[in-house]
Amino acid sequence: MSETIQLESISSTIIEEVRGILSAQSNLLDGGDITEQQLISPPSKLGPFSGAMKDTWQHLVKRLFRKSMGSESNPVLDLFRSWDFEHPNLSFAKLEGMTKTAIENRKFSIADILDQLTEQNSDDGNGYIPYIENFLFNITSSRFLRNHIQHHVEPDYKLENSRLILDYLNDVDFKHKILQQGKGAIAIVHLLLTEKIRTPEFQKDIELFEKNANTEIRNSMDAYRQRLDQLIWGPKQYSRNDHSYAMNFIITV
Numbered sequence: 001m002s003e004t005i006q007l008e009s010i011s012s013t014i015i016e017e018v019r020g021i022l023s024a025q026s027n028l029l030d031g032g033d034i035t036e037q038q039l040i041s042p043p044s045k046l047g048p049f050s051g052a053m054k055d056t057w058q059h060l061v062k063r064l065f066r067k068s069m070g071s072e073s074n075p076v077l078d079l080f081r082s083w084d085f086e087h088p089n090l091s092f093a094k095l096e097g098m099t100k101t102a103i104e105n106r107k108f109s110i111a112d113i114l115d116q117l118t119e120q121n122s123d124d125g126n127g128y129i130p131y132i133e134n135f136l137f138n139i140t141s142s143r144f145l146r147n148h149i150q151h152h153v154e155p156d157y158k159l160e161n162s163r164l165i166l167d168y169l170n171d172v173d174f175k176h177k178i179l180q181q182g183k184g185a186i187a188i189v190h191l192l193l194t195e196k197i198r199t200p201e202f203q204k205d206i207e208l209f210e211k212n213a214n215t216e217i218r219n220s221m222d223a224y225r226q227r228l229d230q231l232i233w234g235p236k237q238y239s240r241n242d243h244s245y246a247m248n249f250i251i252t253v
Contacts, residue, residue: 010189011205017052018182018213020045025169034169036162047149053142056185058092059192067116075108076116117191125197128187135184138177141168
């Protein structure tokens with residue numbers, strides 16, 4: 001399978017999964033903020049996108065770990081040399097946290113990670129950085145959600161990290177974060193497959209994603225309005241009498 005066909009296939013899959021998770025989250029929000037009770041039997045469409053994010057992260061880790069076996073030494077590769085083969089099921093999560101901490105502490109940057117994925121240094125790579133950054137800093141929430149979707153039917157399963165999952169799903173910027181994560185995954189896969197910065201092809205993939213993934217009509221203002229409507233003093237609950245001043249609530253979207 002050619003690189004172009006692989007990229008198109010992966011991009012199409014991520015687009016469908018983004019649309020699925022946005023639709024499922026939107027439906028859950030119809031009754032107000034999503035609760036832990038609703039996570040007991042979560043919609044199946046919440047899972048595939050989070051699974052794709054986890055798989056993308058694991059492929060990135062494997063690439064950086066393989067490079068770390070060479071003679072070159074730098075903060076990025078030094079970190080990935082620490083991958084613990086004794087606990088392979090924990091190592092991806094461990095490196096996830098270590099990577100974010102290293103970036104926050106300025107031990108290395110997203111640009112430094114990008115340099116390890118490509119065959120050349122180029123200012124064109126700057127266009128990839130925002131997507132990869134958003135991917136990395138939301139991957140933990142996606143991973144927890146994916147694990148819950150996958151394991152919640154198991155007899156001995158106990159829901160952990162419910163607060164992080166709920167904060168993630170109830171975030172009024174959920175749609176924006178999901179779209180940015182999707183772009184980040186496409187950016188990483190693009191670099192893993194090509195090992196070159198190919199700006200025109202990458203922009204074409206991003207444009208295709210934006211055209212087809214962003215079909216969910218709910219936006220941040222819709223979320224704010226819904227939450228306002230749920231409040232006891234919201235516009236639907238207000239009643240006027242002859243001894244009170246009128247109040248008008250105007251929401252402009």
